[in-house]
Amino acid sequence: MSNFLAIANVTAALRQLIQHEAQADVSGADVTMLRPHQSEASGEKPRINIYLYQVTPNAAWRNSDLPTRRPDGQVARQPRAAIDLHYLLTFYGDESQLEPQRLLGSAVRTLHAKPVITRELIRATIPSFPFLANSNLADAIELVKFTPLPLSLEELSKLWSVFLQTPYTLSLGYQGMVVFIDGEETPHPALPVRERMIYVKTFRQPLIEEVVPQAGPGHRITSGGILLVKGKQLKGEVTRLRIGASNVTPPPHDINETEIAAVLPPTIRSGVNGVQVVHEFLMGKPASPHAGVESNVAAFVLSPTIIKKSDGSYDVSISGSTTASDGTISAEVTVKISPSVGLGQRTALLLNEFNVSASRPRSYSFSNRPLHLTSGLTETDTIKFNIASVAPGEYLVRVRVDGGESPLDADPDPNNPRFVAPRVKIG
16 A cells, blocks of 8 residues: 555655666766756756656556445445656756766666666655655555656657746656555455355356147137247246246246246236246355346237136126117127236127028127226226127127137037037027
């Protein structure tokens, strides 16, 4: 760690490093730490001036201490700034004796041979500068290393233009990196980690190719029925199905790589629904499911079913029948279905004449507006339809909810392929 005196300590140590060699190479040479100024021409004493002209964040370390605070604002670790120091070395002396150039050569040689500010040099510098007595740069993790800056003529021109009314003097740029300045906040350390648990999981995303009823082709997907999800890579450590807003966990024996069988929960609404395979990973101690990967979303249509009464007949009733002058019937048909319909769902009653001798059996369709419930209800299993201008007779009954139609019972006689129920007699 190093405190706010680190920058000044680096500059002072750099002066000490260069001064010893410069005085040995050029008699009477000195090293100063001033702003560059105009030379006194031939009367100028041989001198090297060190000037810190720019400080920039260190690209490699600038984000190494993030985050330093917990969500509640407490300091989790001591903040630390990482910076690079940019120095301009200017050389003065008698030009006729080439003293500036001799000093330049001495500085380049010294910084190339000893580019690192050692801990011993840092400690040796402090006695000459009493204001650095509390510096702890010598205890820093990283030592500061100097490298020359290849400043172009344009860059030098811009740099020297900052020093107003100061003519250019032979100069050279050096960069010192990296200097750490630690904050003084006292961190609140967390408890040590007793056991590290690192997991490497192979990415295997499940893919749903088809969603069908387990009963096979020709059957509808109905509430309480078994849904068959087909695809690839469907089996995971923990495999669940997300059906609508419900999560279903099929038993392990109903899950394999290409197929999953699951009983539809009663909370699923009739109409178009989505199904998704969700893989969770077992992690932790004790192992518990964690979020993993999810498949694509596949759509299926859940068909409503007309409820049967205790005597085996379907719960379809007709009331309030009136006969028009043309003999047609108007009435109210009440049907109980499963699953219940909710607010905003569209329903329709489909009637097909059950008359095997008729060449052109009649058919009717009566739609309801989107369902609006009263008394605070959010769903109902009883739907009422107002029918009008229906010819008297016996009709097969179907209910459509958001595109899903209730199934019809077929005649068990294989030689007589026709639908036989549910039926309602009108008139």
